[in-house]
Structures are given as C-alpha cells and as structure tokens.
Amino acid sequence: MMTEKSWASFQQRIGKAPEQVLRYCRNGGAKPLWPMSSGQPSKADIPKCNYCGGPLCFEFQILPQLLYYFSVNNEVDSLDWATIVAYTCEASCEGGVAYKEEYAWVQLSSPSATVP
Numbered sequence: 085m086m087t088e089k090s091w092a093s094f095q096q097r098i099g100k101a102p103e104q105v106l107r108y109c110r111n112g113g114a115k116p117l118w119p120m121s122s123g124q125p126s127k128a129d130i131p132k133c134n135y136c137g138g139p140l141c142f143e144f145q146i147l148p149q150l151l152y153y154f155s156v157n158n159e160v161d162s163l164d165w166a167t168i169v170a171y172t173c174e175a176s177c178e179g180g181v182a183y184k185e186e187y188a189w190v191q192l193s194s195p196s197a198t199v200p
C-alpha cells in the first residue's frame with residue numbers, strides 16, 4: 085500500500101508525462117483500455133464503495149510505461165503487470181475521511197502468472 089508521501093511523488097512523476105503513463109477519465113461511462121483480453125475484472129469483481137455502499141466506477145489507469153519513470157531495472161519480476169485500473173466511488177462520497185481508499189485492479193502481463 086502506498087503511503088501518502090509516495091503517492092504524492094507518484095503524482096508528481098506522472099504529471100510530467102500524463103498522456104504516456106496515465107489515462108484519467110472521470111466522466112462516467114468511460115471504460116479502461118485493456119492491453120489484453122484476459123485478466124479483466126467482471127462486474128462482480130468490482131466491490132462496492134466502503135463508505136456509502138454505492139457502485140465504484142473507473143477513474144484512471146496506469147500504463148506500464150510508468151516503469152521507465154521509476155527507473156525500475158532490477159525488480160522486473162515484481163512489476164509484471166500490463167495495466168492497473170483504479171476505481172473510485174461513483175457518487176464521490178466523502179465518507180467522513182480526508183484520504184479515501186480506492187480499489188485498484190491489476191492486470192498481469194503474464195497470463196500464466198499464479199497467485200502465491
């Protein structure tokens with residue numbers, strides 16, 4: 085789980101080239117781009133909002149090009165993903181907290197990958 089500090093650093097980095105590493109779309113009805121047909125979540129895989137119980141919707145997705153910005157060379161095995169899609173509360177409820185948990189779906193780049 086990312087700390088708020090690393091999240092800030094993360095946002096700073098992707099802010100330099102957002103069109104290459106991040107697709108942000110929060111206008112309702114938007115669909116993420118899936119690099120592969122396998123490993124996509126079904127509707128049942130996406131949980132309800134922890135705070136209001138309402139549906140979550142696609143907010144943004146992170147593309148693997150991000151790895152270059154993190155200069156990851158020696159941790160290839162631990163970053164074996166095709167895309168990460170983040171879902172947030174459709175109603176953008178406050179939930180009484182300043183920092184809300186989001187739901188992220190990680191699509192692995194290797195179809196043969198197994199969960200340990």
Ligand SMILES: [Zn+2]
Nearest residue numbers: 133136173177
């Ligand atoms: Zn909510």
